[in-house]
Amino acid sequence: MRVVYMGTPEFASLPLRKIYEAGHQVVGVYTQPDKEKGRGKKLIASDVKKTALELELDVYQPEKLRAEDSVSQLKQLCPDIIVVAAYGQILSEEVLNIPKYGCINIHASLLPKYRGASPIESSIIDGEEETGVTIMYMAKGLDTGDIISQASTPIGKHTTESLTKELSVMGADLVVKTMTDIENGSANRIPQNDRESTYAGKLTKEMGHISFDQPAEKIERLIRGLYPWPCAFTSLDGKSMKLLGADIVELDESDKTEAGEAISSAEPGTIVEVTKKFFVVKCLDKGLKITKLQPEGKKAMDTVAFLNGYLVKVGQKLG
Secondary structure (H helix, E strand, O other): OEEEEEEOOHHHHHHHHHHHHOOOEEEEEEOOOOEEEOOOOEEEOOHHHHHHHHOOOOEEOOOOOOOHHHHHHHHHOOOOEEEEEOOOOOOOHHHHOOOOOOEEEEEOOOOOOOEEOOHHHHHHHOOOOEEEEEEEEOOOOOOOOOEEEEEEEEOOOOOHHHHHHHHHHHHHHHHHHHHHHHHHOOOOOEOOOHHHOOEEOOOOHHHHEOOOOOOHHHHHHHHHHOOOOOOEEEEEOOEEEEEEEEEEEOOOOOOEOOOOOEHHHOOOOEEEEEOOOOEEEEOOOOEEEEEEEEEOOOOOEEHHHHHHHOOOOOOOEOO
């Protein structure tokens, strides 16, 4: 088929490559405009653009896909199908009607759960046992189109970073198979049950603020779900600190800290144990053994490296 591909982040790169390798004619790749990054404001290309250039494909980066000239340009490419994966722009009804096989989307959840911008992060934070990818026909609503195919996987102890990579591989394999089904007329078309839908909105940095008067399991999921961005954070001695990795540990409430205070009377957020390799913070019910962090103004490091350079004492409080 003549394919127009639309995507931006790393999640969308492998599906583009797999579609190309499957023998489809990728007549154009649409991605977000290059973004300025760092103090030098150097323009950085998206992961999808890098992949497209490597494959020697034509790249288009309109500010607004809805603009008349952008729509006209897209029509001239005469795509049989448009494949979208985390593109970052809403497709107008005019665009949706261009290809004869329609527009399909690779969405990183088991729809109708987690429609919206942050399905991977939200599934981890909410404590879902499994997630997956859905290939669906695109419609006017937000991720409301008919489901064509799905694949699932356990979440386990994934972070957003590691789960995104796994779902990218799943999505790449599934979209190629699904495109074959669409082309030969055997593809499913299953309407979503809107009553079972949930929404995953855009992430904000403020979402990462940790309140230690919550269960340790909930905080640990927040840490995994917001890694590598925007990251869960707290503070120590008045300076911000990102917590990037943690394990849940049981606390013996009858024990006393090295400072002689009973753990049961320590407030949530209190550091109740310090070794050469880690420190433990009390939460509402259990403890969190911090294994990886990033102090303000420093690079990310494991807790061993942090404790070699910072004096951390039992009784200090985070937050």
